[in-house]
Amino acid sequence: xxxxxxSPTHLIKTRGQQVTLRCxxxxxxxxVSWYQQALGQGxxxxxxxxxxxxxxxxxxxxxxxxxxxxxxxxxxxxxxLLLGDSALYLCASxxxxxxxxxxxxEAFFGQGTRLTVV
Amino acid sequence: xxxxxxxxGPVTLSEEAFLTINCxxxxxxxxxxxxxxxxxxxxLQLLLKATKADDKGSNKGxxxxxxxxxxxFHLEKGSVQVxxxxxYFCALSDRGxxxKLVFGQGTRLTINP
Numbered sequence: 001x002x003x004x005x006x007s008p009t010h011l012i013k014t015r016g017q018q019v020t021l022r023c024x025x026x027x028x029x030x031x032v033s034w035y036q037q038a039l040g041q042g043x044x045x046x047x048x049x050x051x052x053x054x055x056x057x058x059x060x061x062x063x064x065x066x067x068x069x070x071x072x073x074x075x076x077x078x079x080x081l082l083l084g085d086s087a088l089y090l091c092a093s094x095x096x097x098x099x100x101x102x103x104x105x106e107a108f109f110g111q112g113t114r115l116t117v118v
Numbered sequence: 119x120x121x122x123x124x125x126x127g128p129v130t131l132s133e134e135a136f137l138t139i140n141c142x143x144x145x146x147x148x149x150x151x152x153x154x155x156x157x158x159x160x161x162l163q164l165l166l167k168a169t170k171a172d173d174k175g176s177n178k179g180x181x182x183x184x185x186x187x188x189x190x191f192h193l194e195k196g197s198v199q200v201x202x203x204x205x206y207f208c209a210l211s212d213r214g215x216x217x218k219l220v221f222g223q224g225t226r227l228t229i230n231p
Contacts, residue, residue, distance in 0.1 A: 004161075033218070042122075042207050042221030043162070056218055090161055094217060107219060109154075109161040 002027065004093050004110035012116045013081050021076040021113045025093030031055075032074040033107065034066060035090040043090055049074050050096055081117045088112040120145045124208050124222035131198055132230050139193040139225045141182075141208035149210040151175075151184055151191040152219070156205045165193075165206070200229045 005024045013019050025032050031050045035043035045058035049068035063079045072093075078085055092107040125140040143149065150169045154162040166175030171186035180195045191208060208222040 031217075035219075040224075042209075042223045043219070045218045045220070048218065058218070092162075092219075106152075106164055106167065107217065109163070111159075111161040 004029075004091055004108050006089075006091050006110040006113050008113060009111070010114045010116075012118060015081055015083060015117055017081050018077065018079045019081060019115060021078075021089050021091075021115070022073065023076070023091030023093075023110060024073045025091075026108050029093035029095045029108070030072050031094045031096050032068060032072065033092045033094070034074070034076045035092065036060070037088040037090055037112070039087070046076070078115075083117050086115060086117045088114050120149065120210060120212060120220045122208050122210055122220055122222035124206075124225050127224070128226040128228060130228045130230065133200055134197045135229075137193070137195040137198045137202075137227070139206055139208075139227070141191045141193065141222060143189050143191065143208075143210050145189075145210055145212065147212050149212055151182070152209045152211070153180070153182055153191070153193050154207045154209060154221075156207065156224070158204075162207065198227075198229050200231050203227055203229045 003026050007022045033048040034046040037043040046060050047057040048055045052068045065077045068074045090112045091110045094107045121144045123142050152167045153165040155165045166177045168175040168184035174183045182191050182193045205224045205226050207224045209219045211217050211219050
């Protein structure tokens with residue numbers, strides 16, 4: 001059973017460019033969350049997608065956007081890249097218990113995409 | 119808003135030493151509490167969790183008890199191994215929300231043989 005897979009593993013972009021990161025959730029999971037982990041820091045919640053909609057959003061600017069597809073996979077897009085966007089981007093998947101919109105199983109994390117902005 | 123505070127690192131111990139990593143939290147609701155571990159070059163792995171007061175989470179010799187009165191969830195292990203060297207993150211989630219995880223800053227643990 002494949003866990004959470006992310007692509008690419010590493011990426012180098014130039015300031016001002018746009019980037020798209022991809023995530024496939026663990027089999028059976030329907031919810032995807034994205035986190036940004038700056039060097040030496042804990043992960044910070046960006047947003048969460050469920051039923052192809054953004055359910056909750058952290059304190060990140062509109063330059064950060066996302067999408068969830070019918071197969072539950074997800075993309076994170078970042079526009080107008082800044083040097084400060086350099087970080088490890090983690091995807092986590094979980095399962096929303098049917099009939100209980102606020103109850104999710106534990107989150108499983110992918111290995112992340114290391115984004116470097118130069 | 120909700121927050122998690124971990125003891126500052128890095129922590130360096132000798133093999134077979136006793137480990138404690140302190141974690142305290144601030145939350146408006148009644149959160150679930152977690153410890154995640156991150157090995158070099160990898161993502162996060164759930165180490166243990168607790169969902170209500172006085173619950174004890176345990177895994178691979180690690181333990182942590184949900185203390186509501188002191189808003190704490192300290193990680194302990196009686197005898198550490200070199201393979202335990204990693205970064206440890208304490209986290210909480212608001213069980214009433216969409217399972218957004220709030221993480222502490224992490225504690226880097228190095229075990230010397």
